[in-house]
Amino acid sequence: MLGVEGTLMNSIDVVVLYPPSARRWGEKLVRQLKAQQLSVWDDRTALAPGDDWRAELEQAVDAAPAIVIMVTARQRPDRHQQAAWSVALQADWQDSGKKLVPLLMGDAEVPSFLAGRQALRVREPKTEWDHAVRELIGLLRGDAEKSDTLVVFANEDPAKRATRLGYIEQTARQIKQAS
């Protein structure tokens, strides 16, 4: 199956998702990964006018063994980003062998759906970028080393979910008592 630019869908190594606000870094990442002979798909360059965005993205994430999701602290994700995240998450659920790698820029918070994964934190992109890309490639190729300084575990406090479920239960009980 051929995507735009002649990319064979079943030869994609990695899908890269990045927000418009980080376009400079996203495009740089795509270039650098391609320079390492990786076949990269991103929705900002792989689509032609009139393409069905979601269908193309679904095909790409289904085919790719890895998906890199860049998260920035600058602004809340827009609907387009959230839709892409949703597609990526469904692909991850369907294939336990697929890697979903968060690339956290600056002090970006980990979105809950990416919690519990090995991630890359790039606090100072201007000085750490090339190092980050090397470590990312290590992660993608499954040979991340213990000495990798930018690799972190993107955990979410389990109390957050427990508190939320507690709120749901408490609210429902209050309503039951009031009726």
Add this chain to the structure above:
Amino acid sequence: MVAKETREHFGRGNLKTDPATSVFINCPYDRDFAPLFDAIVFATVCCGFLPRSALESGSVAEPRMERITRAIFSSKYSIHDLSRCRGESDEQLARFNMPLELGIAMARRYTQTRNRLQHDWLLLVPEDHQYTRFVSDLAGYDPYRYDGRPETLIPKVMAWLATRPDAVATPTPQDVIALLPDFAADKQALHRQWGDEIPWADIVLAARARSPA
């Protein structure tokens, strides 16, 4: 003078809920759709959100449309299923309550001045459903399509909820699908007790009781 007793209503006064964790569910309530409705409610609770519904107020002395509008306006999120927007029965009439309520949710999005609480909505349609033929204004919005089974519906609902800004970490759809029969059985027990008038709070508590920690 005797003080007038006032009944508290879900979403108001002491029963006020947090909009950022509330999801209004706009789906058919008929018996055929019940397994899918249960799947949506259960998946919503498993994802850490409080489901809201036109069913939550029961039969109170307030027009139904006002109760629905109030529930949508006090929920940051809503889920809308257009399955029943098709010709049914001998008269081939479609039900249009769901598009009406979807319209309220869409308009709500544009009345929010604070971005953090801006309303967001999910549209669900069965595969091959030709909704754009009778509500062409929805063309261009990407609905989530499913094949009519809870097993394909749940991952889509969960993936949408899990990627909202107010989400918490969720279980996997496989975990939720495995627990759905238990919730469905509990709801059946409630149905035997209450008939078609199961209190909404009891449905939510049953879903919460079966949700993974």
